[in-house]
Amino acid sequence: MAFDLSRARRETPGCENVLHFNNAGAALMPHCVLDAVVNHLNLEAQIGGYEAAARAQESVERVYAAAAQLIGCEADEIAIIENATRAWDMAFYAIPFKPGDRILTAISEYASNYIAFLQVAQRTGAIIDVIPNDASGQVSLEALQNSIDDRVKLIAVTHVPTNGGLVNPAAAVGKIARDAGVLYLLDACQSVGQMPIDVNVIGCDMLSATGRKYLRGPRGTGFLYVRRPLIEQLEPPFLDLHAADWVAVNQYQIRSDARRFETWETNYAGKIGLGVAIDYARQWELTAIYARITALARQLRDQLMTLPNVVVQDLGEEQCGIVTFTVADKPSEQIKHTLSLSDINVSVSSLLYARLDMEVRGNLDFVRASVHYYNSEAEVDQFCRTLASIF
Ligand SMILES: *Cc1c(COP(=O)(O)O)cnc(C)c1O
Numbered sequence: 001m002a003f004d005l006s007r008a009r010r011e012t013p014g015c016e017n018v019l020h021f022n023n024a025g026a027a028l029m030p031h032c033v034l035d036a037v038v039n040h041l042n043l044e045a046q047i048g049g050y051e052a053a054a055r056a057q058e059s060v061e062r063v064y065a066a067a068a069q070l071i072g073c074e075a076d077e078i079a080i081i082e083n084a085t086r087a088w089d090m091a092f093y094a095i096p097f098k099p100g101d102r103i104l105t106a107i108s109e110y111a112s113n114y115i116a117f118l119q120v121a122q123r124t125g126a127i128i129d130v131i132p133n134d135a136s137g138q139v140s141l142e143a144l145q146n147s148i149d150d151r152v153k154l155i156a157v158t159h160v161p162t163n164g165g166l167v168n169p170a171a172a173v174g175k176i177a178r179d180a181g182v183l184y185l186l187d188a189c190q191s192v193g194q195m196p197i198d199v200n201v202i203g204c205d206m207l208s209a210t211g212r213k214y215l216r217g218p219r220g221t222g223f224l225y226v227r228r229p230l231i232e233q234l235e236p237p238f239l240d241l242h243a244a245d246w247v248a249v250n251q252y253q254i255r256s257d258a259r260r261f262e263t264w265e266t267n268y269a270g271k272i273g274l275g276v277a278i279d280y281a282r283q284w285e286l287t288a289i290y291a292r293i294t295a296l297a298r299q300l301r302d303q304l305m306t307l308p309n310v311v312v313q314d315l316g317e318e319q320c321g322i323v324t325f326t327v328a329d330k331p332s333e334q335i336k337h338t339l340s341l342s343d344i345n346v347s348v349s350s351l352l353y354a355r356l357d358m359e360v361r362g363n364l365d366f367v368r369a370s371v372h373y374y375n376s377e378a379e380v381d382q383f384c385r386t387l388a389s390i391f
Contacts, residue, residue: 003288003291005373005376008373011032012031012374013031014029015028017343018343018345019342019343019344019379020345020375021323021345021370021371021379021383022346022347022370023213024162024321024322024347024368024370026212026219027212027213027214027215027216027372028372029216029218029277030216030277032276033218033277036269036275037269037270037273040059040272040273044268052268056272060271060272060275062272062275063080063223063275063278064076066274066278067080067209067223067225067275067278070192070197070278070281070282070286071192072198073199073200073225073227074228076228076257076259077226077227077228077231077257078224078225079223079258079260079261080221080262080266080271081222081223081224081261081262082220082221082222082266084209084210087210088116088208088224089116089237090224090238091185091208091224091226091234091261092154092185093237094234094236094237095153095183095234097120097126097153098124099124099125099126100126100127101124101125101126101127101154102126102127102147102149102152102154103117103120103121103127103128103129103153103156104129104131104144104147104148104154104155105128105131105155105156105157106130106131106133106157106158106168107130107132107356107360108133108139108161108164108356108357109130109156109157109161110158110161110162110353111352111354113156114128126153129147130356136316136317137315137316138166138167138168138316139169139173141173141176148176148180148182152182153182154182154185155177155185156185157170157186158186158189158190159191160188160320161190161354161357162349162353163349163353163354163357163358164313164322164324164366165297165316165321165322165324166314166315166316166319166320167191167195167320168316169318170191170204171201171202173186174201174203174204177203177204177205183206183230184203184205185204185205185206185207185208186204186206186208187207187208188208189208189209189210189213190213190322191214191320192209192214192215193215193277193278194214194293195290195293195320196286196290199227204227205226205230206224206226206227207224207225208222208223208225209222210222211270211274215277215278215281216280217278218273218274218277220267221270221273224258224261225258231256232256235254236260236261238263239254239260240263241264242255242259242262242264243261288373290320292373293320293321294319294320294321296321297320297321297323297371299377299380300323300384301319301323303384304323304384304387309329309391310387310391311326311327311328313325321370321372322368323370324349324367324368324369325366325369327387327391330391332349332366332367333348335387335391339387339390342386346368346369346370347370348365348367348368349366369383
């Protein structure tokens with residue numbers, strides 16, 4: 001069945017204003033998400049925040065089942081957290097590390113995660129081992145397999161890095177983790193909403209995701225998945241009266257579902273909006289979404305490659321909707337700024353977001369043009385024509 005692009009664009013108010021290739025930063029929200037968020041804020045203003053939450057209880061609860069359906073788990077394995085970083089942190093900092101425990105990660109690891117590795121390594125004496133890439137630029141499965149020994153406590157990798165089209169072989173990593181009996185934490189921030197994700201196919205124990213990127217949800221939303229048998233073994237780094245009950249003066253009891261990783265106070269409008277965004281994505285179907293995104297990204301890479309002075313920088317065997325490039329002798333920030341004068345949105349991936357990767361590739365930064373299914377082939381043409389005319 002043909003993809004209904006005109007419906008996708010009609011239901012995305014921002015399409016009228018901008019050529020938005022910053023979907024890996026924050027995608028444009030569809031009408032239904034915007035309305036759900038605004039309506040709930042209005043309700044809070046009109047009848048009170050607690051009262052609005054009570055009245056909207058069903059749509060607030062919906063987000064758990066929606067996220068579970070999206071990634072193939074159960075609703076009680078989902079925690080709704082204000083962003084992917086905190087979601088990831090709540091899992092990572094719950095893992096007890098001893099001196100000599102090894103953390104295996106990959107070159108493309110996201111900066112915030114690596115900073116957390118460094119902090120925990122300094123505190124506990126755990127060791128960070130970075131697995132090299134294979135010739136295609138994805139994490140080397142052979143090197144990962146060869147790094148397994150009984151001191152490995154955790155494999156933590158990023159599925160799709162912030163700074164390029166690379167898709168790491170998350171399921172093959174999961175097979176290695178399972179065979180070795182090692183915990184596996186997947187940063188799926190850029191892949192959830194962009195492609196089909198099934199935690200049982202991937203074989204991860206924990207997964208973090210954000211709302212505002214490929215899911216097209218509101219900012220300040222995200223979620224964490226933790227496999228059920230693991231939940232009660234992971235004591236969250238912070239607790240409050242939502243995560244635990246104060247059962248006696250000197251005693252608390254942590255709840256048994258994944259909401260032990262949440263806090264009591266939260267953005268209800270955002271939570272409702274995230275649920276609506278997930279249901280909306282599932283309506284389009286993630287296989288159809290991914291097929292369209294990869295086709296558009298391929299068109300964009302192909303056209304960029306014909307431009308003089310432009311070098312496409314994406315690595316990997318499988319490439320997704322994040323397209324990165326450089327233009328000879330032109331700083332990426334200048335390109336971003338100049339494009340913005342024509343209402344074209346891109347972002348810049350700097351060294352600071354993925355230092356291991358950017359350092360070895362000798363580039364200070366890339367222009368990142370990330371496409372979504374509601375972008376059009378005509379926009380790809382217009383983007384490349386504009387770029388050619390200004391540089
Ligand atoms: C954006 C991003 C994050 C952080 O997500 P937040 O919701 O901003 O916390 C983590 N990992 C990757 C790969 C990202 O691109």
